[in-house]
Amino acid sequence: MMFLTKKEWKNLARKLRFSPRRRYYVITAIALAVLFVLVYCSITSSYYCFDTGVEWKVTKFCQRQGLSGSMCPEFCSRSGVFWDLRCPHPSLEIHHPNRFQVKRQDTPLTVIQAVPNENYEKLFWVDSYYHKEHYPSEIEYENIVKRYISNKYNLEVPYEKIRTLMRLTHKENIPMFHHSMRDSWNLIQNHEFVMAVMFNENDLFPYVEGNCAEMFASEKLNAVEFDENRSYFGSHITLDRWRYHIKMAVLILDYMDELDQHGIQMCHVDLSRFGINNNRLKYDDLRFVFTDYTINRKISSGSYCARDEHCNFMHCKSECNVEKNRCESTVMNNNVQIVCDKIFLGSKRYPGILITQKTPDRLHMLLERCANPTQDRDVSRSRPLGTSEELRKQLYNELTSIYEKLALINAS
Numbered sequence: 001m002m003f004l005t006k007k008e009w010k011n012l013a014r015k016l017r018f019s020p021r022r023r024y025y026v027i028t029a030i031a032l033a034v035l036f037v038l039v040y041c042s043i044t045s046s047y048y049c050f051d052t053g054v055e056w057k058v059t060k061f062c063q064r065q066g067l068s069g070s071m072c073p074e075f076c077s078r079s080g081v082f083w084d085l086r087c088p089h090p091s092l093e094i095h096h097p098n099r100f101q102v103k104r105q106d107t108p109l110t111v112i113q114a115v116p117n118e119n120y121e122k123l124f125w126v127d128s129y130y131h132k133e134h135y136p137s138e139i140e141y142e143n144i145v146k147r148y149i150s151n152k153y154n155l156e157v158p159y160e161k162i163r164t165l166m167r168l169t170h171k172e173n174i175p176m177f178h179h180s181m182r183d184s185w186n187l188i189q190n191h192e193f194v195m196a197v198m199f200n201e202n203d204l205f206p207y208v209e210g211n212c213a214e215m216f217a218s219e220k221l222n223a224v225e226f227d228e229n230r231s232y233f234g235s236h237i238t239l240d241r242w243r244y245h246i247k248m249a250v251l252i253l254d255y256m257d258e259l260d261q262h263g264i265q266m267c268h269v270d271l272s273r274f275g276i277n278n279n280r281l282k283y284d285d286l287r288f289v290f291t292d293y294t295i296n297r298k299i300s301s302g303s304y305c306a307r308d309e310h311c312n313f314m315h316c317k318s319e320c321n322v323e324k325n326r327c328e329s330t331v332m333n334n335n336v337q338i339v340c341d342k343i344f345l346g347s348k349r350y351p352g353i354l355i356t357q358k359t360p361d362r363l364h365m366l367l368e369r370c371a372n373p374t375q376d377r378d379v380s381r382s383r384p385l386g387t388s389e390e391l392r393k394q395l396y397n398e399l400t401s402i403y404e405k406l407a408l409i410n411a412s
C-alpha cells in the first residue's frame with residue numbers, strides 16, 4: 001500500500017487549487033446542470049403537469065415503430081387534425097400523469113395513455129432456445145380477454161363487445177398484428193378503458209372515440225361549473241346560482257341511483273369531474289370507479305390492519321377484524337353517503353354545494369343524516385355505513401320541492 005509524503009500532498013493540493021476565474025466557471029457549470037435537471041424533472045414529473053411536457057410525451061410516442069389503431073394516421077401526422085395538446089382542465093383533484101386533453105379539429109377530447117403498472121401480465125412467452133416471442137392466436141387471445149374481464153370485474157363479455165375491447169388491426173401482417181395484440185393487451189389491463197367500454201351502452205361514462213396503440217381518446221365532458229370559491233358559498237350566492245346548485249344535486253342523486261343499478265361503486269368523488277354532454281350527466285375520472293365485485297375483492301384482501309381506517313380505500317369505508325388484524329369486510333358505505341358527505345355537505349373549510357346561507361334547516365338536517373347515517377331508518381340494509389334508500393328518497397323529494405319553489409319565484 002502506498003502513502004503520499006507531505007511534499008507530495010502539497011504538490012497535489014497545488015494542482016487542484018483553482019484560480020478565482022476557474023472557480024467561477026466550475027460553479028456556473030454546476031448551477032446550470034442542476035437547473036437543467038430541475039427543469040427536466042418538472043416537465044416530466046408525475047406530480048405536476050405542463051403543456052410542454054404533454055407535447056414532448058406525444059412527440060416521443062409518435063416516433064415509435066409499429067403503432068397501430070384507428071386514430072394513429074391522424075394523431076401522429078403533421079396534418080394538424082389533432083392540435084392544442086395541453087394538461088387537463090379543470091385540473092384533477094388527484095393528479096393523473098398519463099392524461100391530457102387535445103382537440104380533433106374543433107372537438108375537444110381527453111386522451112389517456114394505458115401505462116403498464118406493477119400488476120401487468122405479459123401476453124407472450126419467449127422460448128429459451130431461439131429467444132423468440134410467441135403470441136396466442138386470435139381465438140386464443142379472445143378467450144384470454146374474456147377470462148380476464150370475468151375474473152377481474154365479474155362481467156360477461158358479449159360477442160359484439162369483444163371486438164370493441166380488442167381493437168386488433170393488421171391481421172394480414174404477422175409482426176404488425178402482434179404489435180396490435182400487445183397494444184390491445186395494454187388497453188385491456190387499463191381499468192379506465194375497460195370501465196368506459198364495458199358500460200358504453202349505459203351512457204354512464206365518456207364514450208371512447210378511438211385509440212393509437214395504448215393511447216385512447218374519449219369525449220371531453222362540459223364541466224359542471226361551480227365558479228364560486230367553495231369557501232364562500234355561505235355568503236356569496238344568488239337565487240339563480242342556488243337553484244343551479246339544487247338542480248345539479250338532483251342530477252347527481254339520479255346518477256348515483258344509476259350506478260347502484262349497475263353494481264358500480266365510486267371510491268373517490270371529485271366535483272370537477274362531473275360533466276354534461278347532450279343533457280346527460282357523466283363522470284370522467286374512472287381510476288377509482290369500480291364494479292362492486294372488484295372493490296369488494298380489493299378491500300377485503302386480508303391485508304394487515306390495526307384499526308378500521310387501515311381497511312378504507314379512498315372514500316370507500318370498511319372495517320378491521322381486530323381479533324385477526326386483517327381486512328376481511330367488504331365496502332360498508334355506499335355512493336349516496338359519499339356524495340352527501342364529500343359533495344353536498346362538505347366541511348367547515350370547504351362547504352359543500354348545498355351549504356349556503358339559503359339552505360333550509362330541514363335540508364341541512366337531511367344532509368347531516370345522509371352523510372352520517374346512524375339511526376336504523378337511515379342506514380342501508382346491505383351496508384352498515386351506507387345511506388338507506390328511504391333517506392335518499394326523502395332528500396331527493398326535498399331537493400325537487402325546493403327547486404320547484406325557486407322556479408316559481410324566478411317566473412314571477
